[in-house]
Amino acid sequence: MAVTNGSFHGHAIRDDGSLWGWGMGAWYAVGDGVNTKPDGTANNVHRPVKVGEGFWKTTVGGGNNNGFAIKFDGAVWAWGGNVRGMLGNGGTEHVPTPTPIGFNVYSPTGLDAEVLAWGAPTKRTLVASVAPNQADAGQPGCMFAAAQLADGSLYTLSADGWQLHRPSQARAWQCGRLSAQEFDLVRDADLSGLRGLQVYLGYGRGSSPTDALADMLARSWLRHAHTE
Helix, strand or coil: EEEECCCCEEEEECCCCEEEEEEEHHHCCCCCCCCCCCCEEEEEEEEEEEEEECEEEEEEEECCCEEEHHHHCEEEEEEEEHHHHCCCCCCCEHHHHEEEEEEECCCCCCCEEEEEEECCCCCEEEEEECCCCCCCCCCCEEEEEEECCCCEEEEECCEEEEECCCCCCCCEEEEEEEECCCEEEEEEECCCCCCCEEEEEEECCCCHHHHHHHHHHHHHEEEEEEEE
């Protein structure tokens, strides 16, 4: 879930992807389609009201009199005041309710995967970043992380940590609707004895780790992301 606030309004995204707004609705800042009441007074919304569905639960932002959120497919939606084109939709008209602005945060094709690394060999941190492309974003699937040691042994990461890979067992780091993710591979770990370690990241579409792994391998949707 995500929560943000603008100057006089707030928004939140629930775990089910629904978008809610409240506060002062001048210039349609709440996103409920109302600027002022029939009597001309300000549209002050005192309790959260639902203004959209299908949004990525970790992304919502607020401006002075507007708001922004990203759907699971990577499309950016915006609403509210649009003075000087601040909503980025190519116009300057105020937007009453959440509306796509024609921009997507994901790559049109391909797979974005990288590892950020820092620290001494005896206190090493590796953080993975994986993002689906526009066609796959929001689809059911799983994220995978694998590490190959210099002796050729292969380990995979799941919620239970790193374990030796078994061909008969598909182990995913996370399953659900595919979206950009950042997660720790190791934190403050002693990797001084693992010179030559190779890290691979990827994802596959499917309702189970087995199906997603098969899809990832069939499409070669696995990338070499780091070498120690």
